[in-house]
Amino acid sequence: MRSFFVRLAACVAVLGPLACSDAESTPQVEAQPNTPFGPASGAQTMDTGLQSPPAAPPDTSGNNPPSDTRTGTTPSEGQPTPVLNTPPPPPAMNTAEMPMPDPDGNQTPPPDPDGNQTPPPVAGPLVPPSTLPPFGPGAVPQPAGAVGNFRVLSWAGFKAAISFTFDDTNSSQIQRYQDLNSLGVPFTFYLITAANHVQDLQSPVWPQALRDGHEIGNHTANHMNTGSPNLAGDTDTGQATLERMFGIKVYTMAAPFGAQDYINIASSRYLINRGTPGGTIAANDNTNPFNLPCFIPNTNAPVGDFNARVDAVRAAGTWQTELVHGFNGAVHNDGAFQPVDIGVFQQAVRYAKSFGDVWIDTIAKVGAYWRAQKTVSTLTPTMANGSSTWTWTLPAHFPPGQYLRVTVSGGTLRQGDATVPWDAHGYYEIALDRGSVTLSP
Numbered sequence: 001m002r003s004f005f006v007r008l009a010a011c012v013a014v015l016g017p018l019a020c021s022d023a024e025s026t027p028q029v030e031a032q033p034n035t036p037f038g039p040a041s042g043a044q045t046m047d048t049g050l051q052s053p054p055a056a057p058p059d060t061s062g063n064n065p066p067s068d069t070r071t072g073t074t075p076s077e078g079q080p081t082p083v084l085n086t087p088p089p090p091p092a093m094n095t096a097e098m099p100m101p102d103p104d105g106n107q108t109p110p111p112d113p114d115g116n117q118t119p120p121p122v123a124g125p126l127v128p129p130s131t132l133p134p135f136g137p138g139a140v141p142q143p144a145g146a147v148g149n150f151r152v153l154s155w156a157g158f159k160a161a162i163s164f165t166f167d168d169t170n171s172s173q174i175q176r177y178q179d180l181n182s183l184g185v186p187f188t189f190y191l192i193t194a195a196n197h198v199q200d201l202q203s204p205v206w207p208q209a210l211r212d213g214h215e216i217g218n219h220t221a222n223h224m225n226t227g228s229p230n231l232a233g234d235t236d237t238g239q240a241t242l243e244r245m246f247g248i249k250v251y252t253m254a255a256p257f258g259a260q261d262y263i264n265i266a267s268s269r270y271l272i273n274r275g276t277p278g279g280t281i282a283a284n285d286n287t288n289p290f291n292l293p294c295f296i297p298n299t300n301a302p303v304g305d306f307n308a309r310v311d312a313v314r315a316a317g318t319w320q321t322e323l324v325h326g327f328n329g330a331v332h333n334d335g336a337f338q339p340v341d342i343g344v345f346q347q348a349v350r351y352a353k354s355f356g357d358v359w360i361d362t363i364a365k366v367g368a369y370w371r372a373q374k375t376v377s378t379l380t381p382t383m384a385n386g387s388s389t390w391t392w393t394l395p396a397h398f399p400p401g402q403y404l405r406v407t408v409s410g411g412t413l414r415q416g417d418a419t420v421p422w423d424a425h426g427y428y429e430i431a432l433d434r435g436s437v438t439l440s441p
């Protein structure tokens with residue numbers, strides 16, 4: 001608490017009392033709600049996934065639904081993880097345990113809190129193990145055909161992706177945290193750090209959320225709109241506070257009010273800025289990663305409004321981000337913008353999970369995959385002695401320890417001196433930290 005009051009004092013000293021007052025006490029108007037993709041009627045009917053989906057991108061069409069509907073869940077569910085060659089997932093990617101690439105591009109292995117060494121998934125320099133959720137039928141034989149046809153699977157092989165985000169450090173999110181966490185999927189919480197939010201910011205829920213595998217991202221210190229001075233500085237203040245308070249590295253932000261001014265600010269600081277335009281994201285498309293679209297449900301939106309988004313992304317093979325500000329019944333006077341019913345939200349998440357083929361994960365996790373796929377998919381390999389090598393430079397502010405799932409028609413994949421093991425779910429996982437992969441006969 002002492003550090004909070006030091007910060008509060010500093011905030012008042014630097015910005016003046018008005019800047020530290022409760023700018024959030026009035027309802028926010030971040031963006032107009034989107035028109036749902038499709039009619040809500042019928043959307044609540046459970047789709048078993050047996051209907052033939054409309055044309056999905058080629059990258060996803062080859063993937064079969066998993067036999068285990070638990071795929072895509074997090075270790076917070078306490079379920080065994082049915083994945084091969086992958087140690088138990090570590091905590092959220094933005095916890096302090098995850099290393100940052102150094103300026104030379106070398107990777108530092110993550111320190112083990114117990115002092116034990118976790119075997120790397122492949123030989124060679126230690127890189128963090130993949131934390132992608134398993135997907136696929138299992139017992140898929142390793143491709144043994146002609147060497148070639150290297151391609152990256154969209155959305156880690158899942159049919160589609162959804163990221164649920166929560167903005168504004170709202171007390172109703174804290175109140176409902178256990179209800180949210182019990183859903184067993186990772187969420188992204190975009191926190192405001194200014195003094196008027198410190199009561200909620202100090203909640204033990206946020207460190208717990210990190211331990212449970214959720215992402216904490218930056219929603220700036222004072223949640224200022226277009227026209228306010230020093231939006232960049234306020235963004236940096238929020239980031240510094242989060243990183244100091246929680247011992248994390250923050251990789252993504254959400255623009256207050258979805259203001260366009262934050263696009264340039266985010267582009268030099270973050271992997272992703274989730275904005276508020278409506279829409280979805282396709283693999284390898286030209287969506288601006290610094291103004292990522294989202295779906296904002298109306299106040300007390302019925303579950304059909306949420307479910308229609310799930311149906312749409314499963315049909316199109318795309319990624320939907322969703323923005324919920326909070327739930328009815330805030331604990332104190334910080335009522336959420338367009339609150340929804342927690343029970344309805346839980347139904348919505350369970351509907352998305354029910355198919356088993358939707359990747360539900362944080363903005364940082366899905367966003368890193370999306371950006372890396374686009375980077376790697378556009379490369380032209382160099383050829384030598386019958387081998388093809390793809391060499392990449394990852395986007396700036398890219399989290400360490402990320403992987404892409406790829407397939408080939410045949411041949412051996414290597415990264416450095418290490419052979420990439422075949423995953424019997426139906427893919428190879430290549431470590432992005434390694435910077436290249438070679439396909440050889």
Ligand SMILES: [Zn+2]
Nearest residue numbers: 167168256257
């Ligand atoms: Zn906000």
